[in-house]
Amino acid sequence: MGEENKVTLHGSWASPYVKRVELALKVKGIPFEYVEEDLRDKSPLLLKYNPIHKKVPVLVHNGKPVSESFVILEYIDETWKNQPRLFPQDPYERARVRFWASFIQQVIDCMLKVFKGVEQDKALEEFYEKLSVLEDGIKNSSLGITTTNIQGRDLGLLDIIIVITLGAYEVQEEVFGVKILSPEKTPLLYSWVTTLIDLPIVKGITPPRDKVVPFLHFLKDVVFKAPMN
C-alpha cells in the first residue's frame, strides 16, 4: 500500500457505526490502518479530523477526512470502484437500497428506546412493528435478499447495515431482557441475520462476547440511567 492511497479508520470497538465502515472496507478488500479512539479522552487527531461532531467513525483517505457512517459508505463505493459494489449501479435500485437503509435507521432509533427502558412496552411494540414492515419490505422488494443466497454472493450495503444493527441480538436479549429477533414473527430477518453473523468476514469484525456483555451492562445500568437520557 503506497502512501498515495493511505486509508485510516478512527473508531471505537463498541460503535456499530464504526463497525459498518470496518465491514465495508473488508468487503471491498481495501487495506487500512485502524486507530482505536478513547471516547472519554479524544485524540487531537480525531478533533482535527471531525471538528464538527467530534465522533467516530472518521475515515482518512490520503490525509482527507470523511465522517458520518453513511457518507463514508457512499464515499468508499464511489472511490474504489472495484467489485463487489456496495450499492447497485442502477439508479432506481440504488434509490431502493437508500430507502431501506434510511428505514433501518428508524429501526435503530426504536431499538435504542427499547434499551433505554422508558415506556418500554410502547417502545417494543413500535420496534416489532418496524421489524415487521422491514420483513415485508425486503420480501416484496425483489432486492435479491433471500434466506438461501447469502453464502454464494458478495455482501451489499443492506447486508452490512442489517448485520451490524441486529447481529448482536442474542447478547442484547440477555442483557436487556427483551426479545429482539424472533424466528416466528420475522423469519426472513432472522434467517438473513443469523446467516450473516456466521460468515467468516463478519466474525472477523465481531467484538468478543466477554467484552460486549460488560459494555452492554454499563450502557444499561449507568449510561441509560443518567438524567440526560
Added chain:
Amino acid sequence: MGEENKVTLHGSWASPYVKRVELALKVKGIPFEYVEEDLRDKSPLLLKYNPIHKKVPVLVHNGKPVSESFVILEYIDETWKNQPRLFPQDPYERARVRFWASFIQQVIDCMLKVFKGVEQDKALEEFYEKLSVLEDGIKNSSLGITTTNIQGRDLGLLDIIIVITLGAYEVQEEVFGVKILSPEKTPLLYSWVTTLIDLPIVKGITPPRDKVVPFLHFLKDVVFKAPMN
C-alpha cells in the same frame, strides 16, 4: 414529453421536503406533472406509491415510485445526467455536500423545536449554535459558496436545501416571534439565503405569503399545541 419518460410529483404545497424536490426538478429542467395531495385524506395513489410512510414527496418516474426527499434528490441527479449536476462529481466533494446536507437536517430538527416552543430558550440557543457551525463550515469548506457568485452559477444541492430550510425566515420570525436569521451573527448564511430567495427559479416555487401566514398560525396554535407534540 413522451410516455416513456413520464415524471409525476405527489406533493403538498406546505411541505418543505416536497419543495426541495420541486426546485431540484426545475433546476435540472425536467418536465413533470404535479399532483397536490390532501394529507388529511390521502389518495389511493399516494398510499399505493408510498405504503411504508404514506408521506409526500413521492416522485413517480415511468410508473416507479421513489420516496424520501434526499433519496429522490440523489435519484434525480443519477438518472438525468444533464447539466447542471446537483451533486459534485468528485467523490470527496460529494461526501462533503452529503455531510453538510445531513448537518442541515440537524438544523431543521432544532428549528422545529424552536417553533414548538417547549423550553424555547434552550432550543433557540442550540439552533443559533448550529447555524454558527454551519456558517463557519460553509465559509471554510471551499465548497464554492460565497455571497457574490450565486447569480452567475447553477444551483446545487446545498443551495436547494438551504433556501427551502431558511427561505421563509421572515414570515416564520413574524408568526413565531423569534429571530431566525441574523445578518450580524451569520452574515454568510444571511446573504446566501436572501440572494437565493430573490432568484426567479426560487420565487417560482415559493408559496404566497397569504397562504403561508395562516398555515404557520395553524401549526403554532393547533398542531404544536396538541398533546402529542
